Amino acid sequence: MSELSRRDFLKLARNGFLYLSGxxxxxxxxxxxxxxxxxxxxxxxxxxxxxxxxxNSRTVLSEPPAVLLHTDKGxxxxxxxxxHLGCTVKSDAQGFACPCxxxxxxxxxxxxxxxxxxxxxxxxxxxxxxxNLKLFTA
Amino acid sequence: MKKTLTLASGSLLLAxxxxxxxxxxxxxxxxxxxxxxxxxxxxxxxxxxxxxxxPSHPNNTFGCVSCHGGERLALNADLAHSTMRGGANPSDxxxxxxxxxxxxxxxxxxxxxxxxxxxxMTSVQSTYAGAIANIRFSFGAQPDLIPRFGTNAVTDEQTQxxxxxxxxxxxxxxxxxxxxxxxxxxxxxxxxxxxxDGKANERQTGCAACxxxxxxxxxxxxxxxxxxxxHNRGNYDLRTMTFIxxxxxxxxxxxxxxxxxxxxxxxxxxxxxxxxxxxxxAMGDGDxxxxxxxxxxxxxxxxxxxxxELPLTKTIADPNDIxxxxxxxxxxxxxxxxxxxxxxxxxxxxxxxxxxxxxTYEMIGKVTRQQFAFRPVMGSHCTQSGKDQxxxxxHECHSVEx
Numbered sequence: 001m002s003e004l005s006r007r008d009f010l011k012l013a014r015n016g017f018l019y020l021s022g023x024x025x026x027x028x029x030x031x032x033x034x035x036x037x038x039x040x041x042x043x044x045x046x047x048x049x050x051x052x053x054x055x056n057s058r059t060v061l062s063e064p065p066a067v068l069l070h071t072d073k074g075x076x077x078x079x080x081x082x083x084h085l086g087c088t089v090k091s092d093a094q095g096f097a098c099p100c101x102x103x104x105x106x107x108x109x110x111x112x113x114x115x116x117x118x119x120x121x122x123x124x125x126x127x128x129x130x131x132n133l134k135l136f137t138a
Numbered sequence: 139m140k141k142t143l144t145l146a147s148g149s150l151l152l153a154x155x156x157x158x159x160x161x162x163x164x165x166x167x168x169x170x171x172x173x174x175x176x177x178x179x180x181x182x183x184x185x186x187x188x189x190x191x192x193p194s195h196p197n198n199t200f201g202c203v204s205c206h207g208g209e210r211l212a213l214n215a216d217l218a219h220s221t222m223r224g225g226a227n228p229s230d231x232x233x234x235x236x237x238x239x240x241x242x243x244x245x246x247x248x249x250x251x252x253x254x255x256x257x258x259m260t261s262v263q264s265t266y267a268g269a270i271a272n273i274r275f276s277f278g279a280q281p282d283l284i285p286r287f288g289t290n291a292v293t294d295e296q297t298q299x300x301x302x303x304x305x306x307x308x309x310x311x312x313x314x315x316x317x318x319x320x321x322x323x324x325x326x327x328x329x330x331x332x333x334x335d336g337k338a339n340e341r342q343t344g345c346a347a348c349x350x351x352x353x354x355x356x357x358x359x360x361x362x363x364x365x366x367x368x369h370n371r372g373n374y375d376l377r378t379m380t381f382i383x384x385x386x387x388x389x390x391x392x393x394x395x396x397x398x399x400x401x402x403x404x405x406x407x408x409x410x411x412x413x414x415x416x417x418x419x420a421m422g423d424g425d426x427x428x429x430x431x432x433x434x435x436x437x438x439x440x441x442x443x444x445x446x447e448l449p450l451t452k453t454i455a456d457p458n459d460i461x462x463x464x465x466x467x468x469x470x471x472x473x474x475x476x477x478x479x480x481x482x483x484x485x486x487x488x489x490x491x492x493x494x495x496x497x498t499y500e501m502i503g504k505v506t507r508q509q510f511a512f513r514p515v516m517g518s519h520c521t522q523s524g525k526d527q528x529x530x531x532x533h534e535c536h537s538v539e540x
Contacts, residue, residue, distance in 0.1 A: 017151055018147040085199060100199065102463050112457070
């Protein structure tokens with residue numbers, strides 16, 4: 001094994017520094033570019049196997065706030081985000097009530113009384129080929 | 139050349155290592171995407187323990203920036219706070235229109251009674267118009283008591299009182315030194331005044347002056363102590379035009395509530411101010427008024443009636459009645475359709491009251507949640523004229539000794 005000369009050692013060290021710093025700088029640059037401080041909100045949610053939601057079930061989801069209905073007509077969903085200012089409505093005897101400002105909705109999401117003036121939003125639900133449910137909020 | 143390259147690469151490596159070390163010391167960004175805005179903000183990175191300011195303003199819905207302003211994506215404290223509205227108090231009246239306003243919030247239409255900010259801006263609590271007019275009249279600066287000035291310029295083109303505008307009061311423009319001194323020393327308690335030093339000035343400005351009952355808390359359950367911060371902190375000496383802070387040291391509610399000279403009935407020192415006095419009285423009714431008396435109309439008879447008349451009441455027949463919204467914000471009494479509540483002469487419901495089936499009344503303290511049962515004056519031995527119902531007349535028989 002030949003001895004590494006001082007010149008070769010310095011050359012190796014220099015090239016090592018150069019490649020390492022270049023690689024780190026490139027990594028840092030990619031990390032910087034990859035970071036999105038202002039990401040678009042998620043609008044697609046995987047709800048898992050449809051078999052988890054039996055016929056005539058009514059499942060309250062936390063993320064996104066919604067209620068998933070499975071009737072003989074299929075799957076449907078209703079957003080639980082109050083159309084007034086965005087608080088999460090709660091189920092009550094009439095349907096849904098907003099704990100923040102008192103809006104009331106019937107069980108189908110129709111406004112019973114304000115301050116909300118729009119009905120709760122109906123959300124799109126799709127059944128994938130793998131029998132999974134996907135919920136779309138936009 | 140090779141030496142330079144080596145030094146440059148070494149320096150770059152050191153800089154990167156330092157950068158990595160520095161970044162690793164920074165807190166990981168905590169993102170919140172409020173449903174109201176849908177825009178990420180990183181305030182919780184440092185303010186993770188901030189509780190919801192009220193049940194009506196949950197953090198997850200409103201976030202921080204909707205009310206406070208600031209740079210929502212900044213992780214540096216100075217930068218993040220650089221554009222905050224009103225410093226730590228976004229409800230200061232100089233910025234409340236932006237922070238608390240909006241058509242769905244507190245500067246909405248008069249029709250659905252959500253024009254809180256406009257009402258406060260024109261209220262005597264804000265304009266101090268009566269006091270200014272009184273002093274200017276007393277020292278000959280104006281020929282009558284009609285208000286011409288407020289603490290800020292304000293207009294009300296749809297006024298019901300005949301007062302359409304007030305100019306901004308500028309004490310230094312006055313020629314009388316007493317009026318100048320009044321402006322300097324006696325305008326510290328209107329809700330948009332910059333607070334002075336000392337215990338007598340322990341209050342905030344704007345909406346928070348009344349509604350911030352604790353740190354980062356907004357409430358309609360406002361204890362009398364909050365009102366005392368302005369209304370019972372001392373006296374103005376009109377000879378010297380200075381404010382004299384009270385020097386007594388009350389040890390109980392009885393002593394704390396009123397100045398020693400005042401008379402009062404038991405309910406006046408047992409109840410909290412907000413148990414009887416209404417939103418319009420406290421926040422204004424949207425019109426400019428000449429003085430406090432013009433907008434202070436709750437009297438003993440509002441709840442007790444007179445020897446010849448029962449108090450005014452209203453049976454709730456509309457699910458959209460404002461009484462439900464008011465009761466929901468501070469649910470001390472579970473009102474339902476068909477319940478009958480007391481109302482003011484202007485028709486405002488006293489939503490913490492209810493007529494009981496035996497013809498008596500109940501009131502629940504908005505702060506204490508204490509239940510009070512009371513009867514009408516009609517049918518009692520009281521012979522007081524129904525026309526003379528200011529508190530002084532009732533105090534003649536019903537004042538409490540201390």
